[in-house]
Amino acid sequence: MIETLTLFFAFNAIGFWILAAALCIGIICAIENDHELIPFVLIGLMGWIYFEELWALAHSISWPLVAGCALAYVAAGIGWSVVKWARYVREVVKTSSNQSDAKYTLRLSHNKSKITGWLAYWPWSAFWTVGWGVTRDFWVYIYDSMEAVYQKIADQAISGMPEKPACKK
Numbered sequence: 728m729i730e731t732l733t734l735f736f737a738f739n740a741i742g743f744w745i746l747a748a749a750l751c752i753g754i755i756c757a758i759e760n761d762h763e764l765i766p767f768v769l770i771g772l773m774g775w776i777y778f779e780e781l782w783a784l785a786h787s788i789s790w791p792l793v794a795g796c797a798l799a800y801v802a803a804g805i806g807w808s809v810v811k812w813a814r815y816v817r818e819v820v821k822t823s824s825n826q827s828d829a830k831y832t833l834r835l836s837h838n839k840s841k842i843t844g845w846l847a848y849w850p851w852s853a854f855w856t857v858g859w860g861v862t863r864d865f866w867v868y869i870y871d872s873m874e875a876v877y878q879k880i881a882d883q884a885i886s887g888m889p890e891k892p893a894c895k896k
Contacts, residue, residue: 746773754851763844766851800849807849808842811856815841 750769757765816833823829835842845852 743777746776751851751854754848755855758844758848758852759855761841761844763840763847766844766848801846804846804849807853808845811845811852812838812842814856814860 750773753769754766757763757769815838819832820829823832831837
């Protein structure tokens with residue numbers, strides 16, 4: 728039984744990819760709901776499970792390449808956090824009732840974990856924003872563009888109906 732599970736979850740086996748997909752879904756959900764500690768724990772758990780494979784990989788790679796990739800990852804995270812912050816600011820300004828509320832909501836001290844989450848876990852955040860956010864924005868745009876047409880259809884259908892008689896008291 729244990730051997731079967733071990734083979735199922737072996738590095739690069741189907742179980743590994745199922746676990747990796749579940750990990751990615753967990754990270755995306757946590758980031759989008761401002762729970763930045765959860766991805767750290769999930770990635771740490773995955774590293775612990777596959778420690779031997781990661782240790783073997785660490786001895787076979789070029790460390791200057793790793794340093795270059797790490798710098799590129801950080802630079803991309805900085806860029807992505809700026810994009811997400813600008814998008815978040817636009818959303819807050821659009822939904823706030825007054826300038827005082829918007830200023831309070833947009834204080835950096837209130838958003839530090841959100842911004843550091845975007846920095847650290849930018850690939851998952853970008854995947855979700857591009858995959859879902861842009862798609863949702865597209866369909867909202869379509870709806871907004873067609874709203875007058877839908878209302879006109881409803882108004883025409885209702886106009887042919889008799890009026891409701893007034894209630895007698």
